[in-house]
Amino acid sequence: RNDLMTETNPNYEFAGERYTLKDLRDVPREHLRLTRALGQGAFGEVYEGLYKMRPGDAVEMPVAVKTLPELSTLQAENDFMLEALIMGKFNHPNIVHLIGVCFDKHPRYIVLELLSGGDLKTFLRESRPRNDRPSALNMKDLLMCCVDVAKGCKYLEENRFIHRDIAARNCLLTAKTPGRIVKIADFGMAREVYMSDYYRKGGKAMLPIKWMPPEAFLDGIFTTKTDVWSYGVLLWEVMSLGYMPYTGCANRNVMSLVVSGGRLEPPPNCPSLVYAIMTSCWHPEPPQRPDFATILEKLAGCLQDPETLATPLKPMIGLTESCSQDA
Numbered sequence: 001r002n003d004l005m006t007e008t009n010p011n012y013e014f015a016g017e018r019y020t021l022k023d024l025r026d027v028p029r030e031h032l033r034l035t036r037a038l039g040q041g042a043f044g045e046v047y048e049g050l051y052k053m054r055p056g057d058a059v060e061m062p063v064a065v066k067t068l069p070e071l072s073t074l075q076a077e078n079d080f081m082l083e084a085l086i087m088g089k090f091n092h093p094n095i096v097h098l099i100g101v102c103f104d105k106h107p108r109y110i111v112l113e114l115l116s117g118g119d120l121k122t123f124l125r126e127s128r129p130r131n132d133r134p135s136a137l138n139m140k141d142l143l144m145c146c147v148d149v150a151k152g153c154k155y156l157e158e159n160r161f162i163h164r165d166i167a168a169r170n171c172l173l174t175a176k177t178p179g180r181i182v183k184i185a186d187f188g189m190a191r192e193v194y195m196s197d198y199y200r201k202g203g204k205a206m207l208p209i210k211w212m213p214p215e216a217f218l219d220g221i222f223t224t225k226t227d228v229w230s231y232g233v234l235l236w237e238v239m240s241l242g243y244m245p246y247t248g249c250a251n252r253n254v255m256s257l258v259v260s261g262g263r264l265e266p267p268p269n270c271p272s273l274v275y276a277i278m279t280s281c282w283h284p285e286p287p288q289r290p291d292f293a294t295i296l297e298k299l300a301g302c303l304q305d306p307e308t309l310a311t312p313l314k315p316m317i318g319l320t321e322s323c324s325q326d327a
């Protein structure tokens, strides 16, 4: 544990305080049982598991375990540790809870609360109305998901933390059934699960271009208003029930489209009040974009508008190509 702290010694500043690894709860490896693989994460496999809180306990707590493979670079080790430090500092109902870490030896583990509803993008795609089954979701369900994510984003904004990768793929649900809560659950510029959403620009880090504002992909400028832009794209993902934004467009086409003022079209049946929030998040001038407190007020307005709530959900049938076809 200490050998990892020497070279780069990733101290972590959050809300004006400094933290290091010793602030994270140590989970004894022998109290952890990995049960099944959930999927490939950015670092290594992610497992579902059971954690015996106290040795004598009969009950075991379901957890998700991110693993770091033994053969990892020091950079990966530190990124992994930093992600644990980041998550360990947050304390909000709409942000995934870090239970602890096992960093005493390889493979290193990050132990998280298990959100058994799975990720938001998958949930939306599974919830699309089919002829044999009208959608199990209504407009209010969708808006409540958006409210949960906005509350998590507001907490990050208040703590001056820039997420850089707000997207449906990085949000999880406590359950698929009503009463579900959505949490922001990945802080590693996650290259989880949806590898294709990321774009390698100039060989540097993979970038989620379709969720980024111009000042970010042109000049590498990231502020809380970057997350506001991404949140607007997440709103579009939710209202389209999990479509890939700018469907069929290559990332470089999206960059030129967005720079020249092009924007995502409203998903079919998207209430105008909701589309208005999206477009306000996509203002070319970052300061002109709303903050998350304002976004929450606008969403509350949508939830009080009968016409908006009464809007039926319809899956995207014929998607209009929103980007120029030329290379």
Ligand SMILES: C[C@@H](Oc1cc(-c2cccc(S(C)(=O)=O)c2)cnc1N)c1cc(F)ccc1N1NC=CN1
Pocket: 038, 039, 040, 041, 046, 048, 064, 066, 096, 112, 113, 114, 115, 116, 117, 118, 119, 169, 170, 171, 172, 184, 185, 186, 192, 193
């Ligand atoms: C790291 C991983 O964390 C979790 C995944 C699932 C989870 C993910 C998928 C399905 C189910 S389940 C048991 O409900 O079928 C639970 C449940 N809880 C977690 N804390 C994660 C966080 C995200 F924000 C997005 C995707 C993933 N992954 N990583 C690998 C697969 N998903």
